[in-house]
Amino acid sequence: MKIFVTVKQVPDTSGTVAVNPDGTLDRASMQTIINPDDMNAVEAALTLKDELGCKVIAFTMGPPPAEGMLRELMAMGVDEGVLITAREFGGSDTYATSQIIAAAIDTYGVEPEDIILAGRQAIDGDTAQVGPQIAEKLHLPQVTYAGEIKKDGNTLTVKRILEDGYMTVKVQTPCMITCIKELNKPRYMNIAGIFECYRKDVVTMTYETLKDHPLIDKSTIGLAGSPTNILTSFTPPQKGAGMMLSGDGRETTDKLAGILAGKHII
Ligand SMILES: Cc1cc2nc3c(=O)[nH]c(=O)nc-3n(C[C@H](O)[C@H](O)[C@H](O)COP(=O)(O)OP(=O)(O)OC[C@H]3O[C@@H](n4cnc5c(N)ncnc54)[C@H](O)[C@@H]3O)c2cc1C
Structure with missing residues (x-):
C-alpha cells in the first residue's frame, strides 16, 4: 500500500506581502x-502509516x-520525496500542473489499496482545483473537504465538512482525498527524523523523466498547455469607512432606506 501526498511550497502571507508593478507576487x-x-494531508498519511x-x-x-521542504517532510516520517522541476513546466496553470503531477504519481503505479492525499486549497493560487483535477486525470474517485478519514480494507469512510453540516461518504481505493485543517494536528519533526532525512534521497523528475508518459505533451504542459489566460490583475481599492446607524429597529430601517433612496439604490 502506498500513500501519495501532494505538497506545495507557498509564500508566507502572514508577513509582508510584496507585489510586483505588474500585480504578480514578488515571490523572490x-x-x-x-x-x-498540505500539512494536514501529510499528517493523515503518517497516521495511516503508523x-x-x-x-x-x-x-x-x-x-x-x-x-x-521535502526534507522537512521526510524528517516528519515521509519515506520518499519527489521534486518535479523543469523549465518546460514553468507557466503551468492548474490544468497543466495537475497533468504533470498526475503523470509523476502514475510512474509509481497506482495499486488497488493506494490513496492520494492533497490539501483542499493552496493559500496563494487558492483555486482548490489541483487535487480534483489529478483524480480526473488518473480516472480515480475523489472526496473533497475531508475532516475525518477511516480505512477498512479497500474502503475509506470520509467525513466531509461542509458549511452547514457534514456528509459521510464511503469510497473505494484507489482514490483521491483533499484534506482540510479540521482533519488533524500536524506533528513536528523529531531529532531522529532530522538525521534520517539526510540519509534518504530526494527523487528529481524533470521533463526528460516524464516526457514519454501519455499525459505529458508540449501542448498539455507549461504556458502553451495552459487554457487559463490572465487578462489583468489588480489590487482592489480599499473600502471606505463604514457608517453606523443608531436607534431602534424601525428608526434605523427608515434611516437606511432614506440613505439608499438618496443614492438611487432603491
Ligand atoms: C497562466 C498561468 C501561468 C502560471 N504560471 C506559473 C508559474 O510559472 N510558476 C508558478 O509557480 N505558478 C504559476 N501559476 C500558478 C499555478 O498554476 C498554480 O499555483 C498551481 O496550478 C496550483 O494552483 P493553486 O495554487 O490554485 O492550487 P490549489 O488547486 O488550490 O491546490 C490544491 C492542492 O493541490 C496540491 N498542489 C497544488 N499545486 C501543487 C504543486 N505545485 N505541487 C504539489 N502539489 C500541489 C496541494 O496539495 C494543494 O493543497 C500560473 C497560473 C496561471 C493561470
Whole structure:
C-alpha cells in the first residue's frame, strides 16, 4: 500500500506581502512555508502509516529549493520525496500542473489499496482545483473537504465538512482525498527524523523523466498547455469607512432606506 501526498511550497502571507508593478507576487523576496492544508494531508498519511504500515511518498512541483521542504517532510516520517522541476513546466496553470503531477504519481503505479492525499486549497493560487483535477486525470474517485478519514480494507469512510453540516461518504481505493485543517494536528519533526532525512534521497523528475508518459505533451504542459489566460490583475481599492446607524429597529430601517433612496439604490 502506498500513500501519495501532494505538497506545495507557498509564500508566507502572514508577513509582508510584496507585489510586483505588474500585480504578480514578488515571490523572490518572500519567505516560503508548506501550504497549511498540505500539512494536514501529510499528517493523515503518517497516521495511516503508523496504523497500517505503508509507504508515504510526497510530490511537489516547483523550483529546486523546494527540495528543502521535502526534507522537512521526510524528517516528519515521509519515506520518499519527489521534486518535479523543469523549465518546460514553468507557466503551468492548474490544468497543466495537475497533468504533470498526475503523470509523476502514475510512474509509481497506482495499486488497488493506494490513496492520494492533497490539501483542499493552496493559500496563494487558492483555486482548490489541483487535487480534483489529478483524480480526473488518473480516472480515480475523489472526496473533497475531508475532516475525518477511516480505512477498512479497500474502503475509506470520509467525513466531509461542509458549511452547514457534514456528509459521510464511503469510497473505494484507489482514490483521491483533499484534506482540510479540521482533519488533524500536524506533528513536528523529531531529532531522529532530522538525521534520517539526510540519509534518504530526494527523487528529481524533470521533463526528460516524464516526457514519454501519455499525459505529458508540449501542448498539455507549461504556458502553451495552459487554457487559463490572465487578462489583468489588480489590487482592489480599499473600502471606505463604514457608517453606523443608531436607534431602534424601525428608526434605523427608515434611516437606511432614506440613505439608499438618496443614492438611487432603491
Ligand atoms: C497562466 C498561468 C501561468 C502560471 N504560471 C506559473 C508559474 O510559472 N510558476 C508558478 O509557480 N505558478 C504559476 N501559476 C500558478 C499555478 O498554476 C498554480 O499555483 C498551481 O496550478 C496550483 O494552483 P493553486 O495554487 O490554485 O492550487 P490549489 O488547486 O488550490 O491546490 C490544491 C492542492 O493541490 C496540491 N498542489 C497544488 N499545486 C501543487 C504543486 N505545485 N505541487 C504539489 N502539489 C500541489 C496541494 O496539495 C494543494 O493543497 C500560473 C497560473 C496561471 C493561470
